[in-house]
Amino acid sequence: MVARAGRDGYAEERGSGRAGERDGRARGLRAAGLALAGALLLGAAAAGWAYWHLNGNIRSVxxxxxxxxxxxxxPVTAPSAAASEDPxxxxxxxxxxxxxxxxxxxxxxxxxxxxxxxxxxxxxxxxxxxxxxxxxxxxxxxxxxxxxxxxxxxxxxxxxxxxxxxxxxxxxxxxxxxxxxxxxxxxxxxxxxxxxxxxxxxxxxxxxxxxxxxxxxxxxxxxxxxxxxxxxxxxxxxxxxxxxxxxxxxxxxxxxxxxxxxxxxxxxxxxxxxxxxxxxxxxxxxxxxxxxxxxxxxxxxxxxxxxxxxxxxxxxxxxxxxxxxxxxxxxxxxxxxxxxxxxxxxxxxxxxxxxxx
The missing domain is CATH 3.40.630.190 (LCP protein)
Structure with a gap:
């Protein structure tokens, strides 16, 4: 009984360690994902601002x-002989x-x-x-x-x-x-x-x-x-x-x-x-x-x-x-x-x- 309890206790302790590692990795992945998403959002916002700023610089008549x-x-332009995605x-x-x-x-x-x-x-x-x-x-x-x-x-x-x-x-x-x-x-x-x-x-x-x-x-x-x-x-x-x-x-x-x-x-x-x-x-x-x-x-x-x-x-x-x-x-x-x-x-x-x- 003691031995089994010991083995069961050992097994339970070892199982709890693996669960903790998995939880830690999951939290790390979630944090990395959030950081990446934040960076992408900031990058997109910066790119959007840059495009808006550059576009707004131009004056036209x-x-x-x-x-x-x-x-x-x-001048009359002849049509392209062959169609392509980027002629x-x-x-x-x-x-x-x-x-x-x-x-x-x-x-x-x-x-x-x-x-x-x-x-x-x-x-x-x-x-x-x-x-x-x-x-x-x-x-x-x-x-x-x-x-x-x-x-x-x-x-x-x-x-x-x-x-x-x-x-x-x-x-x-x-x-x-x-x-x-x-x-x-x-x-x-x-x-x-x-x-x-x-x-x-x-x-x-x-x-x-x-x-x-x-x-x-x-x-x-x-x-x-x-x-x-x-x-x-x-x-x-x-x-x-x-x-x-x-x-x-x-x-x-x-x-x-x-x-x-x-x-x-x-x-x-x-x-x-x-x-x-x-x-x-x-x-x-x-x-x-x-x-x-x-x-x-x-x-x-x-x-x-x-x-x-x-x-x-x-x-x-x-x-x-x-x-x-x-x-x-x-x-x-x-x-x-x-x-x-x-x-x-x-x-x-x-x-x-x-x-x-």
């Missing part, structure tokens, strides 16, 4: 609604990209934006993406080009008057993005499928988020207006310096807008290479900083005014390398009546724009 049908025709993009795409100081006047002035009132556009590029998105042409339009500025609808109602021999960059100053697009389409007879405006102060933040860019200059630069001083040679620039390089003009020989465009085109290439080499997909923190800087500096047309639409455009460019991007300037000659202004050089300019339709 309804270009299509403002201009209606009085525009160059869209490659088909048809060319033309995007007007402007650099402006429209968002932060004081910050932009500190970065060399000058003292003038109102928003200005110092940089204008037509980005042509070829079918398949494996090559691109970037055409710079000098701000000093004399053009026919068409009548443009104003956000407040009414329209502007058509003007002959107006400086190209007055279109944006007078009528904002809508007038800039209409003026470019009048000049080129090329439909702008999208509009992207990059604020100068936001551009500086983007370069800083990427860790700077490396650019080689062929001549010394000393420009008090853009706060930039560089000896000829290769330099790794931070955001403020890169913006100064994009805007510098009076520190160049002759104060030429065409010389400034050459620097801007070098900067575009350097920025594309830096984005390609930055390893954004393996560094979520850097990716967020870059995305915040990009979206915080953008004004787009309504076709690109969400993070999803911008992401889709970016995905379509995954096969585009910096080496496949050609940078050119619209052919111009000095205006016969003003050596400080230029006009389109024909027929070269017309042939360039025809190649982008």
């Amino acid at each position: 309804d270009i299509n609604g403002a201009l209606g049908d009085d525009r160059p025709a869209r 490659p993009p088909t048809g060319a795409l033309n995007i007007l990209v402007l650099g402006s100081d429209s968002r932060g006047g004081e910050e932009n002035r500190e970065l060399g934006g000058g003292d003038s009132e109102g928003a200005r556009s110092d940089t204008a590029m037509v980005v042509h993406l070829d079918p398949g998105r494996t090559s691109a042409t970037v055409v710079s339009i000098p701000r000093d080009t004399l053009v026919t500025r068409p009548s443009c609808p104003l956000p407040s109602g009414g329209t502007t008057r058509e003007a002959q021999g107006a400086m190209f960059n007055t279109a944006y100053a007078l009528g904002g993005p809508v007038c800039a697009v209409k003026t470019v389409e009048t000049l080129t007879d090329v439909r702008m499928d999208h509009y992207i405006e990059i604020d100068f102060s936001g551009f500086a933040r983007l370069v800083d988020a990427l860790g700077g860019v490396t650019v080689t200059t062929d001549a010394d630069i000393d420009d008090d207006r853009s706060h930039l001083r560089l000896d000829a040679g290769t330099h790794h620039l931070d955001g403020t310096q890169a913006l100064g390089l994009a805007r510098t003009r009076y520190g160049l020989a002759g104060g030429s807008d065409l010389a400034r465009i050459e620097l801007q085109q070098k900067l575009v290439r350097a920025l594309l290479e830096r984005i390609s080499d930055a390893g954004l997909l393996t560094d979520p923190a850097k990716l967020y900083r870059v995305a915040d800087a990009v979206t915080g500096s953008l004004t787009t047309d309504t076709g690109l005014d969400s993070l999803g639409e911008l992401t889709d455009l970016g995905r379509s460019l995954s096969g585009l390398s910096a080496d496949a991007v050609r940078t050119v300037t619209m052919p111009v000659v000095p205006a016969p009546w003003d050596d400080n202004r230029v006009v389109a050089r024909e027929p070269d300019a017309r042939e360039l724009w025809e190649s982008l339709r």
Whole structure:
């Protein structure tokens, strides 16, 4: 009896130990599960907040609604030969990209934006993406080009008057993005499928988020207006310096807008290479900083005014390398009546724009 009681007692004690271990493991698993669920919820909340924040950064303008049908025709796109879950993009795409100081006047002035009132556009590029998105042409339009500025609808109602021999960059100053697009389409007879405006102060933040860019200059630069001083040679620039390089003009020989465009085109290439080499997909923190800087500096047309639409455009460019991007300037000659202004050089300019339709 005692022995059995002892054996039974031993068995019961041993059974109680196993039950305790099982209960401990169960409690540990429940705690781990709760911790994991909490982490997932926090991660989802953070991701949701980040998406909401980035999406809310973007401003947009309804270009299509403002201009209606009085525009160059869209090119006809052939249907894809074979259906797939993720078909490659088909048809060319033309995007007007402007650099402006429209968002932060004081910050932009500190970065060399000058003292003038109102928003200005110092940089204008037509980005042509070829079918398949494996090559691109970037055409710079000098701000000093004399053009026919068409009548443009104003956000407040009414329209502007058509003007002959107006400086190209007055279109944006007078009528904002809508007038800039209409003026470019009048000049080129090329439909702008999208509009992207990059604020100068936001551009500086983007370069800083990427860790700077490396650019080689062929001549010394000393420009008090853009706060930039560089000896000829290769330099790794931070955001403020890169913006100064994009805007510098009076520190160049002759104060030429065409010389400034050459620097801007070098900067575009350097920025594309830096984005390609930055390893954004393996560094979520850097990716967020870059995305915040990009979206915080953008004004787009309504076709690109969400993070999803911008992401889709970016995905379509995954096969585009910096080496496949050609940078050119619209052919111009000095205006016969003003050596400080230029006009389109024909027929070269017309042939360039025809190649982008």
